[in-house]
Amino acid sequence: MISLMKKIKIFMFCVILAFSAVFTLSLFFTGVKNANAVIVDQIIVVVNKTPITLYDFAKFDAVAFKNYENMQSDASRGIFTQSDVAIMSRTKDIINILVGKVLIKQEEKKAGIHIASEQLNTYVKSVAASNNFTEKQFFIFLKKKGIDKDAYINQVRDHFLELELLRKIYGNKIVISNKQMLDYYQKNIEEFRGEPMVNLKLIFLSVPPNAGKKLRASIYGKISKIRSMVVVGNKSFSELAKKYSEDPSEKSGGSIGYVYKDKLSPDFSKVAFKLHVGEVSSVIKTPFGYAILKSVGEKSGSFKTFKQVKAKIFSILEKHKTGEYLAKLLKKVRKNSYVKMLIAA
Template identity: 30%
Template structure:
């Protein structure tokens, strides 16, 4: 679950400020504390990105110990980088801090809500300013490192040739549909009768999109039944079979799936292909640059850690 996300965590210096406060200190970097609430905030973001509601998880469950330890190590790295970013201080930094603080305050309905949030997190406004300052300086350091990173044409082509399978697309079809649900909502016979009525309207020239908005019973109805492009293996077999068998611009006959009765309209068919180097070279350049940035930051932090005093209590 925990992936290589150092750079994104390094930039969480402000976003972690208004986590649910817990006083337990889990680490210190040269005397600067890191609290369990910060670990839990990052953990919650990881859960959300994996489609899990943080409210459904007991953060104190021992099975999450390894994950939380990895997160803590990355938060320590963040603090190390922050402390070694002081050389990027500049004359207008106070103005930038004031603007960031003002923007943060404006996210609250009133000053009382803002002050209450500070109290819940055992923070003074000066401590908050210090966190904002760190975040700004970390960004400056990362930007400085990034500006020196170069990706050569040779490196891009080598990556493309070694990973060409990653640049193969599969057959896909852009479809719109109208679905009449079965089950608790209505009987199979009633659903079949209604889909046939809609099909007759289509045959008389009525708009597929307008009929989808009126009759279709899923979220795509608001978009005229548009489901975008689908690929094989991503939908139920009955739906996939009809979608890939229907000609571009044509409307299918009504058919049944486990969800109900459908009518499809095929907008476009795309055959799978291998993307050319020219089509993906910018994507490759960004990927390689990001990897180099991550590696450079890790190396710098590894070197700084040798002289820093780091204590862990988690």
């Protein structure tokens, strides 16, 4: 069984992506707080004596909160549009999510679940190390993504707490076995195919940054003629590359070798992977000049081994299973809880 510390390493990057969106509210929210302090503190739901306010709403989704504010402003003037239906639907969804979060927190407290700071620190260090960062570098990386250190740690803590709560309630039902992971791997093998590669040759002619239309047309005409010599005249691409190309690859007959799509510039990648072996591209315009490519080989992506993707599969299955049992728990808990809506949603 994969250890707890390994179980959510991939989760870190999900957190990063989620937080990149959430933390855009920091600039917006200061203004909201100052301008509408009374409104933002308004209680919108009570969950077993725990209040949820508009502040919580804004913190969870700044854009949805702003839309809700605008809708309320329009409603005060008797204006109601079709888009308000979608805004109310989104508002209801967010309130239900916030209610669910409070209910889970209350259940964690009842169960006496606690995650020690030392455990979180150890986890953060392991995530940093697995991504070739020191702990300091890792938090600098998060900061560049707009993610506050304390907020990130709190998000990870919440995830650990949820997992522990579900384990305590459902036991082995949420355990991911090696057999389940292997079954998923075998049934979804295409998900784990590596990226294809193409073997390319290149002829490149540079265009000076300050070149006028006449010079550009002349260089374009020259590379078009070179292409014709290959396609129509059956001349050797390699020999022409050695003679005319202004790329370092000219010494090897224009050979770039096997490359992945993401290793090529967008100008080349959108053309290169559409070529058949032996085919020569049309003239490609780049920010630096003109080029032609020739495909001389291709490799289908090989399948990654089960060992290579085991952690990823665990993350997929864990997300599915925890989501399933979390929904099951929330349905049961909410039925036995006091939830009072104080706004129409």
